[in-house]
Amino acid sequence: MAPSPIASPHPPSTAQQSARGARGSRAETHGEHGQALVLVTLTMLILLGMAALAIDVSTWYQRHHAAQVAADAAALAAANCMANVGVTNGTFTDQCTTTSDAAMVATNYAAENGVSIPTTNVSFNGENVTVTTPDPPPVLFASLFGVTSATQTARASATWSAPVSTSCTTSLEQSGACYFAFARDSNCPDVGITLENVGTVRITGGVWSNSDLSSVNADHNSSWGNATFGNGTLCTWIGASVGNGPSFSSGPTPQPPINSWPRDYTSVLQCGPGLTYQCTGPNGTPSYCTQAAPAFGLNLLGYVTSLPSGALPITMTAGQVYCAYGTSTNMSDPTTWNGVIDATSGTQSTSDTFIGGLAAITTQGSVTLSPALTTSLGSLLVYAGDSTVTAANVAESGKANLSGDIFAPNGTITATNSGSGSYTSFLEGNQVVIDAQGNMTGEGPQTGSNGSSSLPGADAMTG
DSSP states (O other): OOOOOOOSSSSSOHHHHHHHHHHHHHHHHHHHHHHHHHHHHHHHHHHHHHHHHHHHHHHHHHHHHHHHHHHHHHHHHHHHHHTTTOOOSOOOOOOSSSSSHHHHOOOOOOHHHHOOOOGGEEEEEEEEEEEEEOOOOSSSGGGGGGGGOOOOOEEEEEEEEEEEOOOOOOOEEEEEEEEEEEOOOTTTTTTEEEEOOOSSSESSEEEEEESEEOOTOOTTEEEEEEEEOOSSSTTOOOOTTTTOOBSSEEEEEEEEEOOOOOOOOGGGGGGGGGGGSSSSSSGGOTTTTTTSSSSSEEEEESSSSSOOOOOOOOHHHHHHHEETHHHOOTTTOOOGGOOOEEEEOOSSSOOOOEEEEEEEEEHHHSOOOSSSSSSSSSSEEEEEEEOTTTTTTEEEEETTHHHEEEEEEEEEEEEEESSSOOOEEEEEEEEEEEEEEEEEESSSTTTTTOOOOOEEOOOEEOO
C-alpha cells in the first residue's frame, strides 16, 4: 500500500504569501527607478551638449557671414578699381594702375568690414579677382565632444571689364580728333578761351570753353579746329560777326558745360599710404619730386612779378621734376602749394616737369620739353595750382617745340610763341589764352567724348 503524502505542519497563511509578493514587487520597482535615473541623466547631458554645440555652430555661422561680407566687399572693390583705371570723370577715388594697387584696395575694404587679410589672399586671373578670408572660429563648448579646432573660409570672386579708352593715339591726334584746350569757367559772360595770335596758327584738334569763346583778334588765315562754347545764359561766341575771322573745322557750337576735369591730375599727385606715390621725395614731398624747394627761378620774365628770397636756381637738367611748395606746410598735397617757378631754357634739349602754384616757362632756340612725370592720366608738363590770373605761362621763342599737359585748375593758362614752334599738348585751365603762331596739335581726350579720357569699365560678382 502506497504511503500517504506528508502534510506540512504549518502551511503558509494567506498573509505570508501576500508579504512575500510585496517584497518582490518593491525590489523590482527599485531597480526600475535606478534605470530611469540613468536614462534621465544621460538625456540631460546629451541635451546640454547639443545646446552647447548649437552655441558654437551659431557663432561659426555668424563669423562666416561676416567673413563672406568682407570677401564680397573686398573682391568688388578690387574689380571696381581695376575697371576704372584712368577714369577721371567720375567720383571713384581709389587709384589702380596695377593689380598690386587693387590688392591693397581689397585688403583695406576687408579691414573696414572687420576682417584682416594679407594681400596674398587676393589673386588675379585675367580680368577676375578672387579674395579669400580665412576665419578660424572659436571652439568653446564643442571641446566637450573632443572638437579642438575648426576651419572655415569665405571666398568671393568678381570680374571686371577694362575702361573703354577715348584717349588719343598719334593717328587720332594728326586727324584732329583730340582736344587741345579746355576751359572750365562756366560763368558767362566770362571768356573761357581766347584765341588770338600774331601770325598764322593752325590747331589740329578741338577747343572747349564752358563759357564764352573769343576769336576777335585772330588772324584770318588761322584755323582753330573743332570749337565749342557754353550754352548757359549769356554765353556766346565773340567774333561771330567778324567776316574776316579764322576758320573752324566744326562749330563753334553751344554745348552744356563739363563740370569735371577731363584729366584731373589733382587726384593722382598726392602721396601717402595706399596711394600711387609715397612721401619719400625731398622734404617729404611725393616720390616723383627730384627737386623740392619753396621756389625756383633764374630771372624775372614779366609774368612772375617776384620770387621769394632763397629761391633755388633751375639748371634745367633733363629728367627733373621741380616741386615748389612755397609757404605750404602740407608737403604731401601739391594742391596746397603756392611756390613760384620761373624757368628759362637755352638751346639744350630737356625733359622736365614743373609743379607749384605759379609757373612761367620760357624756351629758346631748338628745344623740346618732354614731360618727366607720366601718370595714369597722361604726361604732365606743368601743374600750377594758384588762382592767379596767369597761373601757368608757357612762352616759346624761335623754333621751340613743347610737349605735355599743362594743368592750371584755379587760374589761367597763357600759351604764347613768337616763332614757328609747335605745341603737342592738352591745356586745361579755369581759362585759357592762346596767343601764338605755328602748329598746335591736341593730344587730350577725343573730341566728342565730353572731355573724358576714358569711359568707366564694369564690374560684377561671380560667386
